[in-house]
Amino acid sequence: MKAAWWPVLVWIALITGAVWFTGTRLSVHSELGDLLPEGTTATQRLLLTQVRSGLAGRMLLLAIEGAPPDELAGLSKTLGEGLRKQAQIDFVGNGMQVLSSEERQVLFRARYLLSQTVRAETFSADSLHASLEQRLDELRSPLAPMIKAYIPTDPTGEFLGILQSWAGWESPATHRGVWMSADLQRALLVVETKAAGFDVDAQEAIQRDIRASFHRVADGPSPSARLLMSGPGVFTVEIQRTIEREVWWLSVVAATLVFLFLYASYRSLTLVFLSLIPLSSGILAGMVAVNSWFGFVHGITLGFGITLLGVVDDYPIHLFSHLNKQASAPVIMRAMWPTMRLGVLTTAIGFSSLLLAGFPALAQLGLFALAGLGTAALVTRWVLPVCVPAGFVPREIRTDLLGTMAHLSKARAVVPVAVVLATIVMIWSDTPLWEEDLAKISPVSEEKKQLDQQLRRALGAPDMRDLLVVEAATQQDLLERSETVMPQLDRLQAVGILEGYDLVSRYLPSHRVQRERQQALPNSVDLKDRLGEAVKGLPFAPGLFEPFLDEVSVARRQPLIDRDLFRGTPLGLKIEALMLEDHGRWVAVAPLRGVVDRQGLKAAVAGWGASAVTYVDIKEESNRLMRDYRNRTVQLLGWGTIAIAGALAIGLKSISQLWRVLVPIIAGLIAVVGILNLSGESLSLFHVATLLLVVGLGLDYALFFNRVEDQGEERQRTVFGLLVCSTTTVLVFGVLACSTIPVLHAIGLTAACGSLTCLLFAGFLAGQDSHVS
Amino acid sequence: MNFGTTQTRWICFLSILLLTGNVAKVTAESSLSPGDRSGNVWTVEQVVASLKEGREPSVSFEEATYSSLLTEPLIVRGLLRFTPPSTLEKEVLEPYRERYLIEGDRVTFESERKHVKKTISLEAYPALRSFVEAFRATLTGDVVQLKNVYETTVDGTSRQWTLLLRPYDPAGKSMVDYLLLSGSEGRLTTIAIRAPDGDRSVMTLRRGPSK
DSSP: OGGGGHHHHHHHHHHHHHHHHHHHTOOEEOOGGGGSOOOSSHHHHHHHHHHHHOHHHHEEEEEEESSOHHHHHHHHHHHHHHHHTOTTEEEEESSOOOOOHHHHHHHHHTHHHHOTTOOGGGGSHHHHHHHHHHHHHHHHSTTHHHHHHHTTTOTTOHHHHHHHHHHTSSOOOEETTEEBOTTSSEEEEEEEESSOTTOHHHHHHHHHHHHHHHHHHHTTTOTTOEEEEESHHHHHHHHHHHHHHHHHHHHHHHHHHHHHHHHHHHOOHHHHHHTHHHHHHHHHHHHHHHHHHHSSEEHHHHHHHHHHGGGGGHHHHHHHHHOOSSSOHHHHHHHHHHHHHHHHHHHHHHHHHHHHSOOHHHHHHHHHHHHHHHHHHHIIIIIHHHHSOTTOOOSOOOTTHHHHHHHHGGGTTHHHHHHHHHHHHHHHOSSOSBOOOGGGGOOSOHHHHHHHHHHHHHHTOOOSSEEEEEEESSHHHHHHHHHHHHHHHHHHHHHTSOSEEOOGGGTOOOHHHHHHHHHHSOOHHHHHHHHHHHTTTSOBOTTTTHHHHHHHHHHTTOOOOOGGGGTTSHHHHHHHHHEEEETTEEEEEEEEESOOOHHHHHHHHHHTTOTTEEEEEHHHHHHHHHHHHHHHHHHHHHHHHHHHHHHHHHHHOOHHHHHHHHHHHHHHHHHHHHHHHHTTOOBOHHHHHHHHHHHHHHHHHHHHHTOTTOOHHHHHHHHHHHHHHHHHHHHHHHHHHTOSSHHHHHHHHHHHHHHHHHHHHHHHHSOSHHHHO | OOOSSHHHHHHHHHHHHHHHGGGSOOOOTTOOOSSOTTSOBOOHHHHHHHHHHTOOSEEEEEEEEEOTTBSSOEEEEEEEEEETTTEEEEEEEESSOEEEEEETTEEEEEETTTTEEEEEEGGGOHHHHHHHHHHHHHHHTOHHHHHHHEEEEEEEBSSSEEEEEEEOSHHHHHHOSEEEEEEETTEEEEEEEEOTTSOEEEEEEEEOOOO
16 A cells, blocks of 8 residues: 555645745736737737737826816816826826927927928918918917017918917817816826736726825815726726636635535535645646746636636545445545546546637636646546545435436436527527627726716727728838828818827828928028018018028928937827837827717728728727637537547447437537526627536536446445535536626636536436446 | 917917906096095005996907017007906907907907917916906905005006006016006006017007997
């Protein structure tokens, strides 16, 4: 017997190693972006880059409410000043931001390159005369003191024209100098963070700082004022924290229930603790494997992985159910092993589908589950039996259950009926079979989504849904292409298909356009003549426009500008967000605002005949992305089932046994989908992935139900074990089904229904001959 | 060339100034003022009190702008209106039509000719805001507020007085050197504003058509 202890020693050594590894090397990530797929098309890749790090994702929308308008304005101002000093924040918009004097100087010097109104005719004598008359009007107006300073150098008003064309772009109403909602109930701010919206920890830190700043500002003077925050970063943090919180309490409830149930079943604390050995070894192994392969473990992988590993808790239960006075635990284990081995192998095939789905989140989960499953099986086989105290027998198990179970097979007609009913439900139900709208899977509450929409509308911020994407090989090509797109977008805006857009060309003209503008500037002799004619009859002081003549002749030869000119300024940040380099190509991303007619927009953009210009409906595109992965997972599930059938055929060496094992599982899957549909659930990627777990559980049940070796009391013990297994599964996943997080709810409901259905169906269809004696 | 926001504040300041300053009306000859009418030296309190007393809902104005950029002054004519408690309006009628309206914190500019209607907020221009408050103080007889913002000097007699206002605030000083209000009893006749660069505007007020 001594020889049997060596696996335990190896196990202790390995576990010690694994504990050391997880203690020192384990890197748990929480950035949701890490779990996103790479995307299969260029558009999807771009979209995902945008989602990961784009401006829209980094934008936080803030509102202050609950105080009189004047107080709100004051709070917005002091909060904005404070936030602008914070290093993790790129930009704060609240209506107060003004161009710095350096920025104004840069813009002023570049005015003849930047201004859209620089054309040859701008400098004709007639046109100059009209401009000068306009300047006189302005001198008569209260605006005079400001205009006055620019008149000698910029009599055609290019500089103020540039400022006006930028400022006129969708800013909210102001009250006391800061942005306010139209009803003056909320002061509005926009914050652009340095960190990506999906960077949970960074986002949480920034949001905490913003809240703290707000309380410093508001707590004294306006205790009733509240800060509202929205945006992708806020959602990310909320989702993450909700999941953590729910997973924690769900785990506590589920673990308590399972513990109590196991104790009630076996009346032995020792067994309950022993049953934890395979599971905890499996979790450790899963963490080590995922961390070694991917370089990090995602928090979500950990949570869901442990859930999936719940299946391995069945293995010790089978062992414990068969413990008796006649045989030692290792002997019993050896007798059970072939059946268990086949169960483990086929479940492993099911879990490998996750590995192949090409979705990083699922791949991590698959690896975690595979490593955990293998480890737990090995531990159950070699370590656990040795740990069971010799001659230990749990409380006498309930043998009267067998009689009840025996009746089950009389009702085997239930299985085809259920399959037919489920099929009918799937065909005729009003609930669509597949969930096509990703938004429904989002755990963000409807209330929060509405707040987000409200703030976006009030701020005139793009709603992150509609983008126009322009691509080109070089930066200049891109700018030229965007310039042709701009008038077309203006037309769409005029027709009312959309309310507004932001495009890089609004701020930065291409070199070609800049050169055209330079060429439109007359030489100093011509300009002097025309100006002399233009000024006739107007009361301007003689020689007043000498600086203008000088600056135009300088502008004719001045170096062209590109985006480097604005680097490090708020304008530079804007340009960088609107125009980016992606795998050696240049891409302009134009957020569209208030798109009313998506079909019309799509058709219009397609009608431009420019293949490098694409309209992307992010919602549509992300749904498509999810759908692609779901379809792939469904396919893999199909192939997995075929592979499982092959493995079973080889392992069971009997077609009738194969039939008895496989049919309940397939029938069970159909019935589960029917039940889900009937309860108003449409299937998402997460349901499908959970069906894999159901296959694993079902295999376990069916294999044990159909053990040829079981006779008499042994069979009773098997049935008892199966009931315990299924009940623990239903308990764990039933608790999960109570979660408010749609994904957890989906997993819980699917697994709980699946476990119950598979157990019943396996019982209905179990071989009668094997339990008659 | 001076860049920055000073000019922006400047304009807005002036726009408010021209609106608010002048609404104190041109009183009728018979209007009584609480001050000493014997021709003795007046105090700021008396000027402000009599201006409030003599306030009219609407007066007409002629404004001349003198600038180093120009060889001759530019003239505009129009109406000024005050609706208690705090709505001020300047309507330009000649040589074109334009309208500026200050309601509480908001300044609305409207020009049919330029197809423009714009609203700005006083709060964006702290110095400007102090001017508006000062003028409201004048119109509502709040001397304390006026003296907070300006160094005030009154000269002359009740028949022919001047009120010189010099801003204390550095932001204000960068925009305006001084304001010189002159009048007789509760009737305001001219407002001269001089900018630090020497440019100035002179507004002459007359009793307007009571619309």
